[in-house]
Amino acid sequence: MAEEWCRHRGEKVLLVEGVTDCHVVLALCKAHKVPKNFGIYECGSDHKVLQQLNALISAPTPPNIIGVLMDADSPD
Amino acid sequence: MLNSFFVENFRLFHRLEIARLGRVNLLVGKNNSGKSALLEAIEIYASNASVQTLENIVSGRDETWNGKGPTQTQQVSDNPIKHLFRGHHLPGIEEPGISLGTSSQPGEHILLRTAAFQIEVDEENVSRRKRITALEASETASEVEISLIVQQGQKFARIIRLEPNFSVPWKRPFSQTVSHPICICQVVPTRNMSAHQVAALWDSIALTNFGDEVVCGLKLVAPEITALAFVEADGESNAARIPYIRTENSLEPLPLKSMGDGMTRLLHIIIALVTAQNGILLIDEFENGLHWSVQLAVWRTVFRIATDLNVQVFATTHSSDCVSSFEEACKEHPDDGAFIRLQMNREGEPIAKIYSFETLADSLDSDVEVR
Numbered sequence: 001m002a003e004e005w006c007r008h009r010g011e012k013v014l015l016v017e018g019v020t021d022c023h024v025v026l027a028l029c030k031a032h033k034v035p036k037n038f039g040i041y042e043c044g045s046d047h048k049v050l051q052q053l054n055a056l057i058s059a060p061t062p063p064n065i066i067g068v069l070m071d072a073d074s075p076d
Numbered sequence: 077m078l079n080s081f082f083v084e085n086f087r088l089f090h091r092l093e094i095a096r097l098g099r100v101n102l103l104v105g106k107n108n109s110g111k112s113a114l115l116e117a118i119e120i121y122a123s124n125a126s127v128q129t130l131e132n133i134v135s136g137r138d139e140t141w142n143g144k145g146p147t148q149t150q151q152v153s154d155n156p157i158k159h160l161f162r163g164h165h166l167p168g169i170e171e172p173g174i175s176l177g178t179s180s181q182p183g184e185h186i187l188l189r190t191a192a193f194q195i196e197v198d199e200e201n202v203s204r205r206k207r208i209t210a211l212e213a214s215e216t217a218s219e220v221e222i223s224l225i226v227q228q229g230q231k232f233a234r235i236i237r238l239e240p241n242f243s244v245p246w247k248r249p250f251s252q253t254v255s256h257p258i259c260i261c262q263v264v265p266t267r268n269m270s271a272h273q274v275a276a277l278w279d280s281i282a283l284t285n286f287g288d289e290v291v292c293g294l295k296l297v298a299p300e301i302t303a304l305a306f307v308e309a310d311g312e313s314n315a316a317r318i319p320y321i322r323t324e325n326s327l328e329p330l331p332l333k334s335m336g337d338g339m340t341r342l343l344h345i346i347i348a349l350v351t352a353q354n355g356i357l358l359i360d361e362f363e364n365g366l367h368w369s370v371q372l373a374v375w376r377t378v379f380r381i382a383t384d385l386n387v388q389v390f391a392t393t394h395s396s397d398c399v400s401s402f403e404e405a406c407k408e409h410p411d412d413g414a415f416i417r418l419q420m421n422r423e424g425e426p427i428a429k430i431y432s433f434e435t436l437a438d439s440l441d442s443d444v445e446v447r
Contacts, residue, residue: 048442055444058435060106060419 008039014067080179085162087113094428098414100389104447105418110426111392115358121176122261125226169210187227260355262348271316286350293346296373300324337365359391368397375405
């Protein structure tokens with residue numbers, strides 16, 4: 001079950017695969033003093049990231065900015 | 077079947093194009109986004125702009141009141157038909173008016189516009205009306221009639237005379253049959269059809285397979301129903317007849333209404349559907365009165381009957397349960413369903429966002445709003 005802080009539904013959102021990705025992004029932001037002007041949404045899998053992206057783009061009030069963080073490797 | 081639809085200068089639509097339509101179409105959108113207006117546009121198109129349809133639509137929105145009282149002079153521009161035009165203004169003579177039709181055949185669009193006519197009397201004392209331009213109308217010394225016309229290509233027919241000092245303009249149509257309907261169109265409004273209307277539709281299908289289909293439809297909610305009849309209320313011979321049902325569990329007939337509003341809604345939807353063969357069915361706020369748990373079964377029935385009887389369905393909804401059940405039913409008819417949201421673009425003009433089946437499924441799976 002995703003944490004609430006990892007289920008951001010605002011104007012600027014970064015879609016990630018899993019909760020580990022949320023922690024990595026937060027740690028990187030903290031280490032490099034990146035301003036907290038966006039939220040993170042943990043989708044659950046790479047397939048669900050694509051589903052979420054597809055849905056958000058078509059939503060009646062889509063986010064202004066959507067970022068996507070996906071693993072480049074293929075587990076299969 | 078309409079594969080696409082184009083609306084111009086109608087109600088809030090400056091220009092709306094829906095490039096793809098399905099057999100069963102579900103329309104969503106915020107209040108005042110144009111869902112009901114789009115249904116009206118389709119109804120007017122299907123009726124070929126019949127006077128009766130125009131009257132029903134304007135009256136249904138309480139748009140017949142002019143606020144000036146019966147004794148004061150009224151202008152042509154006060155005719156209540158003006159409310160159908162964008163900005164509530166009748167177009168000037170020969171100016172672009174309402175345009176309705178399929179996107180792919182602009183030459184066959186139905187145009188509603190105003191036109192001026194001059195009355196000419198020939199040698200045999202037969203009067204004829206000659207269509208004249210706005211300039212000619214302003215310059216002529218003889219009497220000029222201004223009318224609402226419906227035009228398709230070069231053909232046109234006058235449908236209402238837009239004269240000043242009218243009291244009830246609908247009483248003076250030139251003809252109820254100047255234009256033949258393009259196809260039959262049944263309408264289930266938000267608050268259902270009138271009792272007279274639904275009884276009349278039932279009469280047209282009772283004791284037929286379509287009547288059996290209606291009883292089957294009612295069984296979706298109440299499987300114990302075995303028969304349906306419309307009866308006169310006691311001592312009220314002029315009142316509308318009311319639907320009664322027979323059930324397996326009861327020896328005496330029961331009023332359908334005793335089974336709740338959902339049964340009435342279901343009855344109206346199914347009766348309208350089976351009487352719209354080879355035509356169009358419009359349902360405003362599909363889910364009204366229907367519990368979420370039966371909506372999937374109702375959608376499945378709508379898809380099946382619409383396919384069997386070649387009916388194209390347009391329904392609106394505000395309900396997420398209705399959207400979910402529609403999407404579920406679509407899985408069994410992936411080529412037949414279309415999900416469309418009306419929304420405003422950055423310029424404040426309504427546009428149609430058409431969802432692919434995949435995007436609708438992704439949105440529901442991801443719990444992202446689609447309405």
